[in-house]
Amino acid sequence: MAPDPSDPSTSPSLARPLVVTADARLLDELLQLAVASCGEVDVAHDAVAARRHWRSASLVVIGVDAASSCVRAKLPYRSDVVLVARVSDGAESADDPAFQAAGALGADHVVVLPAAAAWLTERFGSAGTARRDEAPVIGVIGGRGGAGASVLAAGLAISAARVGRRPMLVDADPLGGGVDLLLGWESTAGLRWPELSAARGRVDVAALYGELPRRGELVVVSWDRGDTLDLPVEAMEATLGAGRRGSDLVVVDLPRHLDEPAVRAAQVADEVLMVVTADIRGCASAARMAAQIGPHCRALRVVVRGPAPGRLRVADVGQALGLPVAGSLRPEPDLAVALEDGEPPAGSGKGPLAEFCERLVAELRTPTAPRQVA
CATH class of the missing domain: 3.40.50.300 (P-loop containing nucleotide triphosphate hydrolases)
Incomplete structure (x- = not known):
């Protein structure tokens, strides 16, 4: 079925980044970065809530805490997926075992905060104005x-x-x-x-x-x-x-x-x-x-x-x-x-x-x- 143009989750002109995490501290950090560069984002605390915006989002940023649930949910493959964690979580590098779900998610990038804060801010900014104009x-x-x-x-x-x-x-x-x-x-x-x-x-x-x-x-x-x-x-x-x-x-x-x-x-x-x-x-x-x-x-x-x-x-x-x-x-x-x-x-x-x-x-x-x- 063709997407409903009245649904904001499928409207190309309203496409926003999607943040998926149940970690309150990580969510707070990500929202600060996003608001400073692109304004509004959609937030989902688990894979079930993420599914509504998954395909239409201009960018998907997944906290490492939600990675396993997204893999289990078998969400469709898409580009522009970033997996993120904080050093305070014990994730010192992209080689940390916490990031083993990255391959299953098809993540384009695996980053650790605060080291990647500037890069992620820029990524939010470029995605915030993106239009989902790709062909069906x-x-x-x-x-x-x-x-x-x-x-x-x-x-x-x-x-x-x-x-x-x-x-x-x-x-x-x-x-x-x-x-x-x-x-x-x-x-x-x-x-x-x-x-x-x-x-x-x-x-x-x-x-x-x-x-x-x-x-x-x-x-x-x-x-x-x-x-x-x-x-x-x-x-x-x-x-x-x-x-x-x-x-x-x-x-x-x-x-x-x-x-x-x-x-x-x-x-x-x-x-x-x-x-x-x-x-x-x-x-x-x-x-x-x-x-x-x-x-x-x-x-x-x-x-x-x-x-x-x-x-x-x-x-x-x-x-x-x-x-x-x-x-x-x-x-x-x-x-x-x-x-x-x-x-x-x-x-x-x-x-x-x-x-x-x-x-x-x-x-x-x-x-x-x-x-x-x-």
Whole structure:
């Protein structure tokens, strides 16, 4: 579901730093630093309270006392996380055992007060005026093999480009044959995952977009047909980060076999859509898939794909899985033939797939800042 613009926790113009700690003394110190540099911050005393602001905050500063609870809560991966403690707590350096949760949290920095007071004040200041204008990320996964997840992912990206968005389609399935092939782009020049596997950190958006396969506003990050390789999770993080900064929408085609990069992509996603066929076996398989990916998702919804040979209703599928339903895809007999003929999913703008994708794209928020990609 698209964030509610009336909710201050999701309003880009009202994004504030988030401080998470139950340590009254540490909280007092952090608030003094924050007020001096950025004014208002949001405060949460535990991971449950932090979840409401977690994704929308311009910066998250976690006291070492709250680190373990945030790890246990399996909060979604995000950038701009700082873990902080005081020397008076016995934390003399970033090597102290108290900071072992930093890796699990994906913290960008680990700091100790008072030594890091000046740095943290500056960090609060730069975050206090930040606008959360990053593009939404939508993951798509199949409830079973052959459910049509890749087709839906490609259809969403193509539909977004048709209405003037600047989408990035990311192929996270190393065994899927390459989403460029599904689009008919296998001969389109540009970098694929093997050449991007060394990407780390903050990637230059313009440089990356200049090297990726592209037609019109749509850019694609795909596997090729060469030997498979173990993609470093850092490469997935760097690529998705560039996509969020340079695109209006990032769509990720997720594999059913959840390797580490796929898990991280699911954690980054604002929402994951699971395509479920309207039959008993499809529901049973989807239940297992939901149990695997659900803990990594901020939000998980079902897309029910017809036909329904046993007359299962869309609501029945959602109820059986205990998940909200994003919508349904009516049978489209000519779709398979069109794909074999080289027509990309939803490429004609007509039919059930195109209609569904256009509706879903219309629901998504648009980043507040214009993209500056050549």
